[in-house]
Amino acid sequence: MRFWRVIEPHIGFLLQGFALTIAACLLAIVGAVLLGALTASMRSSGNRWVRGAANAYGDVFRNVPFLVQLFFFFYGLPELGIYIGAFETGVIAMSIAGGAFVSDVILSGIMTVDTGVIDAAKVSGLNRVKIFTRIVLPIALRVSVRPMGSVLINLVLTSSILSTITVNELTGAAKIVAATTFKPFEVYAVLLVLYASLTTLLSFAISATHRRLNRFMMGG
Amino acid sequence: MIVAENVEKRFGDALVLKHVNLRVEPGEVVTILGASGSGKSTLIRCINGLEALSGGKITVDGHDVSTKAGLVAARRASATVFQLFNLYPHMTALRNITLAPIEVLKLPKAEAEARARALLEKVGLGAHADAYPQQLSGGQRQRVGICRALAMQPRYLLLDEVTSALDPEMTGDVLRILAELAADGTTMVFVTHEIEFARHISSRIVFLEQGELIVDLPTAQFFAEDGGLAVPRIRQFLSKMKKD
Numbered sequence: 001m002r003f004w005r006v007i008e009p010h011i012g013f014l015l016q017g018f019a020l021t022i023a024a025c026l027l028a029i030v031g032a033v034l035l036g037a038l039t040a041s042m043r044s045s046g047n048r049w050v051r052g053a054a055n056a057y058g059d060v061f062r063n064v065p066f067l068v069q070l071f072f073f074f075y076g077l078p079e080l081g082i083y084i085g086a087f088e089t090g091v092i093a094m095s096i097a098g099g100a101f102v103s104d105v106i107l108s109g110i111m112t113v114d115t116g117v118i119d120a121a122k123v124s125g126l127n128r129v130k131i132f133t134r135i136v137l138p139i140a141l142r143v144s145v146r147p148m149g150s151v152l153i154n155l156v157l158t159s160s161i162l163s164t165i166t167v168n169e170l171t172g173a174a175k176i177v178a179a180t181t182f183k184p185f186e187v188y189a190v191l192l193v194l195y196a197s198l199t200t201l202l203s204f205a206i207s208a209t210h211r212r213l214n215r216f217m218m219g220g
Numbered sequence: 221m222i223v224a225e226n227v228e229k230r231f232g233d234a235l236v237l238k239h240v241n242l243r244v245e246p247g248e249v250v251t252i253l254g255a256s257g258s259g260k261s262t263l264i265r266c267i268n269g270l271e272a273l274s275g276g277k278i279t280v281d282g283h284d285v286s287t288k289a290g291l292v293a294a295r296r297a298s299a300t301v302f303q304l305f306n307l308y309p310h311m312t313a314l315r316n317i318t319l320a321p322i323e324v325l326k327l328p329k330a331e332a333e334a335r336a337r338a339l340l341e342k343v344g345l346g347a348h349a350d351a352y353p354q355q356l357s358g359g360q361r362q363r364v365g366i367c368r369a370l371a372m373q374p375r376y377l378l379l380d381e382v383t384s385a386l387d388p389e390m391t392g393d394v395l396r397i398l399a400e401l402a403a404d405g406t407t408m409v410f411v412t413h414e415i416e417f418a419r420h421i422s423s424r425i426v427f428l429e430q431g432e433l434i435v436d437l438p439t440a441q442f443f444a445e446d447g448g449l450a451v452p453r454i455r456q457f458l459s460k461m462k463k464d
Contacts, residue, residue, distance in 0.1 A: 119270050215352075
């Protein structure tokens, strides 16, 4: 059929781009979640300087378009004498932007944690770090994990913007193929399927995590 | 020994504890009675450092709870059981009990679990080690709460209205366990509304009235006509509690 004849010579190149997208997304998801959890813990700190610094980070990176942030890092880091590849720059920018949103949803989860439970942990002698990682965060995540899923799916979609800084991830590869074949419809139809399958897979993972974190809420 | 000297606690403009003095010697069971809002729970929360003092001093075995190092040592010496259990909802009964022994006392996991299972067995929950708090009744949850406190091998057990959220049958289960602990010589500071039970297990009873500790007597004297009952406020309080 006509569709496959258009795509077939380029499918290897597109899948290479897809692999790059997956790699960037996985790394950025890990980065965004770690950074988001750290920032959320700082935003719930008793120290106003720590809180202020974390809030400032969140405010800046939630309120500037990702494209602007990306260019800022891509063109700005070399000015500071930091030379890293476009892919690495993209992953770092995605982690930082994603972390700002993740910290928001984790913080809202933290605010639902029963203070009595934290009191119990305090009097048992657990230190602050242990209280946060063993008690507060796991309880917060059981309500935060779903909205965090939306943030992470958005992050996957945002990865297409990395094509603007020479990273030939899925969208970057597609632009090249579309330009050489003059068949943008067929090429972007493939993208639609690939992006949708990636985000669907992520949704399933989020649902499974949600179920797992909330398993103790069932039965009785 | 727990010593509270001239303890004062303010919440904003409200003075919740006024120059409270209290000593609890090892082996004693001291019950704190008083109306709701009289400062009983606040006093417990000052002893375990959940509330900072506005004035005065509290030491647990000589460790000043208002200093950082003192608080760590004081918390190591005592354990608290809460009115609303405050179990970790995402952990099984067993993990609730073993968390602090493993993380704070640095017990090997196997040893902490063996001890936890023995404690659960003792309170009649041997079969529920792997249940999550949500899957347990209130009385069962509170018994897990008691095991969690005992697993830290505290010298002092602080009990903050531990049966107030339970129905009478469950209350009975929990009180039976506390009576056994008292008989074993566990030192307890016990905030409660269960007057008959307090009379049964306490060596001393103190009475808080609007933040002031107005009576501190050995149990028998507290209930004697020429002792506690001679204080009009206590007579009134006890007669009201009996009616309920």
